[in-house]
Every structure is written in structure tokens, then in C-alpha cells.
Amino acid sequence: MILSAAEQSRYQRHLALAEVGPAGQQRLKSARVLIVGAGGLGSPAAMYLAAAGVGTLGIVDCDRVELSNLHRQLLFATADVGRPKTDAACERLAHLNPEIALEAHALELRTANAREVLENYDVILDGTDRLATRYLVNDACVILAKPLVSAAIHRFEGQVMTYVPGRSACYRCLYPEAREGIVANCAEAGVLGVLPGVLGAIQATEAVKLVTGLGEPLAGRLLTYDALEMTFREFPVERRRDCAVCGERPSITVLADQDERCATSLERVRRLAAAELRETLCRGTPAAVVLVDVREPQEFAIGRLEGSINIPIGDLPQRLADIPRGATPIFLCRSGRRSLAACELAMGGGIEAPAHLEGGLLAWAREIDSTFALD
Amino acid sequence: MTQTPACTVRIASPLRSYTGGAAKVAADGATLSEVLADLDRQFPGIRFRMIDEQDAIRPHIRLYVDAREVKSLSEAVGACETVHVICALSGG
Numbered sequence: 001m002i003l004s005a006a007e008q009s010r011y012q013r014h015l016a017l018a019e020v021g022p023a024g025q026q027r028l029k030s031a032r033v034l035i036v037g038a039g040g041l042g043s044p045a046a047m048y049l050a051a052a053g054v055g056t057l058g059i060v061d062c063d064r065v066e067l068s069n070l071h072r073q074l075l076f077a078t079a080d081v082g083r084p085k086t087d088a089a090c091e092r093l094a095h096l097n098p099e100i101a102l103e104a105h106a107l108e109l110r111t112a113n114a115r116e117v118l119e120n121y122d123v124i125l126d127g128t129d130r131l132a133t134r135y136l137v138n139d140a141c142v143i144l145a146k147p148l149v150s151a152a153i154h155r156f157e158g159q160v161m162t163y164v165p166g167r168s169a170c171y172r173c174l175y176p177e178a179r180e181g182i183v184a185n186c187a188e189a190g191v192l193g194v195l196p197g198v199l200g201a202i203q204a205t206e207a208v209k210l211v212t213g214l215g216e217p218l219a220g221r222l223l224t225y226d227a228l229e230m231t232f233r234e235f236p237v238e239r240r241r242d243c244a245v246c247g248e249r250p251s252i253t254v255l256a257d258q259d260e261r262c263a264t265s266l267e268r269v270r271r272l273a274a275a276e277l278r279e280t281l282c283r284g285t286p287a288a289v290v291l292v293d294v295r296e297p298q299e300f301a302i303g304r305l306e307g308s309i310n311i312p313i314g315d316l317p318q319r320l321a322d323i324p325r326g327a328t329p330i331f332l333c334r335s336g337r338r339s340l341a342a343c344e345l346a347m348g349g350g351i352e353a354p355a356h357l358e359g360g361l362l363a364w365a366r367e368i369d370s371t372f373a374l375d
Numbered sequence: 376m377t378q379t380p381a382c383t384v385r386i387a388s389p390l391r392s393y394t395g396g397a398a399k400v401a402a403d404g405a406t407l408s409e410v411l412a413d414l415d416r417q418f419p420g421i422r423f424r425m426i427d428e429q430d431a432i433r434p435h436i437r438l439y440v441d442a443r444e445v446k447s448l449s450e451a452v453g454a455c456e457t458v459h460v461i462c463a464l465s466g467g
Binding site: 037039040041042126127128129130131134151152153154155156157158159174175176177178179189191196222224226228229233234235236237238296297298312314315317318 | 387388389390392398420423424427428434435437439442444459461463464465466467
């Protein structure tokens with residue numbers, strides 16, 4: 001693939017690197033890279049890869065831009081609030097580099113579409129904020145033999161690792177299983193705005209290396225970053241022979257969303273809208289219902305529903321006995337993720353029909369009590 | 376009786392609500408099992424976030440002693456060594 005005069009000028013500093021040169025730049029131009037999640041990680045990754053001249057850049061995201069995104073998601077401007085992220089992202093990236101092709105996938109990645117979306121790309125970057133999607137992307141990459149650069153953030157810390165098919169550990173080797181709610185997301189725990197900039201730039205670096213064949217990928221090594229200490233650490237990650245997807249006898253050979261895997265059991269969960277919860281509480285049957293707030297103690301201290309008890313989600317399995325037998329627990333958390341996970345844990349512990357507040361206390365504050373304090 | 380010298384334990388960000396926000400704490404013990412028991416004495420409930428009822432490391436947690444991945448709680452821990460508790464993160 002020949003570089004035009006304009007491209008030779010645009011990529012001159014790359015061409016000046018003997019390790020990249022015209023051959024490397026042509027490889028970048030021929031490459032197709034997919035970024036799953038146009039969030040804090042996807043923003044810097046997309047901008048660097050567009051600027052670097054990756055010929056085709058795909059962006060997967062089904063959300064719209066929110067004002068609270070802007071402290072870290074540099075793809076978007078204030079005027080973009082309310083727009084689909086893929087639209088705003090592609091417009092911004094096209095301004096940055098009109099030489100490249102952009103492919104918007106304004107959809108939620110699911111079992112049914114993951115193969116179709118991923119199979120047309122050479123390298124995948126995962127920057128989602130949903131654990132089930134992380135596993136889905138990982139499983140798809142293993143099954144389709146696509147290299148994957150996976151990163152995640154929490155408050156002041158981040159992690160990144162690269163999966164090279166047939167050679168290194170995958171995300172399931174790193175963490176065989178993790179459930180929504182057990183690990184807080186950015187909305188619940190907060191995040192330093194610049195943090196994903198560091199991790200997203202590392203993901204872009206890995207993608208450039210994978211495409212050009214330069215250097216050593218971050219394969220079989222988990223890189224952790226602590227912004228407060230300003231330290232990077234590296235930990236070896238071996239392939240697991242019993243890995244469910246890349247191991248010797250994989251049990252995952254077709255794609256399935258982790259949430260869909262447990263959907264059957266979750267059908268027994270009663271999902272209460274905020275108005276329904278208010279009605280339930282107004283009926284005043286305290287012996288039949290117990291409100292269990294599964295947020296962390298510091299979140300509970302800021303604001304709580306009257307009469308609720310606090311059992312942090314991580315403590316729930318060993319504290320199920322604190323829930324009076326015969327009472328129906330209604331689990332509460334900030335957004336409804338942890339409370340749904342709590343229902344699953346409760347069912348696993350023998351509580352037959354738990355309930356949870358759908359949309360969490362955010363919905364309660366929005367729809368019932370605007371004075372309710374949340375962090 | 377000789378007291379076991381303390382090692383350093385680095386706490387994963389999502390578990391710091393147990394340590395009052397501290398990223399790094401000291402704990403006593405010659406094995407990982409002892410270190411985690413001491414950690415739980417200081418910060419009740421934190422061990423259960425890492426280790427299940429069958430004494431297995433939870434699948435979203437990884438434990439390292441310096442750069443060695445630990446798969447058994449009987450792993451020896453030296454006084455100058457650091458136990459790293461690493462947890463799956465979901466933010467993007």
C-alpha cells in the first residue's frame with residue numbers, strides 16, 4: 001500500500017524512525033484495529049491510533065456522551081453531550097486524520113453480534129466498563145485468534161495486558177471469573193481523570209507494536225500502574241492449562257455473554273422500580289421485608305434508606321445469616337449492578353426469591369427523593 | 376517466643392475500604408496463610424474478599440510474593456518480601 005505525498009508528510013516522524021520506516025507505516029495503513037468502548041481508555045487509544053495512521057479504525061459503543069464523561073474522555077467536547085458516542089468520536093477522529101477510514105458500531109456487543117463485529121479486524125483493544133463484555137471480547141479473541149490488548153482502571157490504579165493467540169495467557173487465565181458488582185466501576189468508585197490517559201496510551205502503543213511487529217508485546221505480563229505512587233509494576237501471568245477458553249480442554253467453544261449464562265437463575269429475581277419500592281415500604285410490612293444495602297460502608301455513611309442494613313457485597317456470602325429467615329431481602333446499591341449480583345449470591349446461599357432496586361439509589365434519588373445523598 | 380518479622384502487603388485499590396484507604400500495610404507471618412490471618416485481625420473481613428470458604432484464592436484475585444505468583448496459602452513469605460494483592464478491575 002503506497003503512501004501519498006500528504007501521508008509521507010503527515011507521518012514523517014514515524015518514517016524517520018528506522019524501526020518503523022515506510023514498511024512499518026504501510027503496515028499501519030493496511031491495519032484494521034477495533035476499539036471496544038469509547039470511554040476513558042478508548043478515547044486516548046483512538047486518538048493515538050488515528051494520528052498514527054491506522055488505516056481502518058472501528059469504534060464500538062452504544063452510549064451517548066454525558067457531561068460526567070468529559071473529565072477523562074478527550075474524544076468529546078461539551079457540545080457533544082447527548083450525542084451518540086460513535087458519531088462524536090468518528091467526527092473528532094476524522095478531523096484529526098482524514099486519511100483513515102472510520103467504522104462506527106453503535107451497538108452493545110453481545111453473543112449474537114460479537115463474531116460478526118470482531119472478525120473483520122486484526123487487533124482488538126478492550127476498554128469497556130462491563131466485566132461481562134470483557135469476558136465476551138476475550139473469548140471472541142481466543143476463538144477467532146485475534147490479538148487483544150485489555151486494560152482496566154479503578155480510582156488511581158490501572159492494569160493492562162496483551163493476549164497473543166497461541167502464545168500467551170488470556171484474560172480468563174488472568175482472572176478465571178469475576179462478577180459485576182463484586183468490583184466497583186468508575187461511576188461507583190470514581191476515577192482520576194488523567195488515569196485512563198496513561199493506560200489508553202499504553203494500549204495504543206501495544207497495538208502499533210503488534211501491527212508493525214516492533215518490540216516485545218506485553219504478553220504474559222500484567223502491567224499495573226499506581227498514579228499516586230507513580231509506580232509501574234510487572235507481574236508474570238502464565239497460561240492456565242485448565243483455562244475455560246484457551247486451555248487444553250476448553251468448555252467455552254462458542255460465544256456466550258456471561259450475563260446470559262446466569263440469566264436463567266436471575267429470572268427468579270424480583271426487580272423493583274423505585275416507585276414500586278416506595279409502595280412496598282409504604283405498605284409497612286417490616287417483618288416481611290428487609291432492606292440490605294450492599295454498598296461499601298463509606299457510601300452507606302453518606303446516605304441510606306431508613307431501616308436499611310449495610311452488608312458490603314464482598315461480605316455478603318459470610319453474612320447471609322444476618323438476613324432474617326422468612327423475610328424477603330431487597331438489595332440496594334448505587335446503580336443496581338451490585339444489588340443484582342447480591343441477588344445471585346443470596347440465591348446461591350438458599351434465599352429463594354430476593355429482590356433488588358433496579359437502577360439503584362441513583363433511580364431512587366432521580367424519581368422519588370431528590371434530596372437523597374449519594375457520593 | 377520470637378516474633379515473626381513483618382512483611383509488607385500491597386492492597387488492591389478495590390479492597391482499600393478495609394484498610395482505611397492505606398495502599399501498603401505491614402502484616403506478620405512466615406507463610407501467606409499467616410500473613411492473611413494477621414491482615415484479617417487488623418482489618419476484619421478483608422481476607423474473605425480474597426479467599427473463599429474452601430481456602431482457595433478467589434478467581435478475580437491474584438496474589439504475588441514479590442514477583443512470584445502464589446497458588447497455595449502455604450507459600451513462605453520472607454520479612455523483606457512484599458505480598459501483592461491484585462484484583463480484577465472493571466472500569467474503562
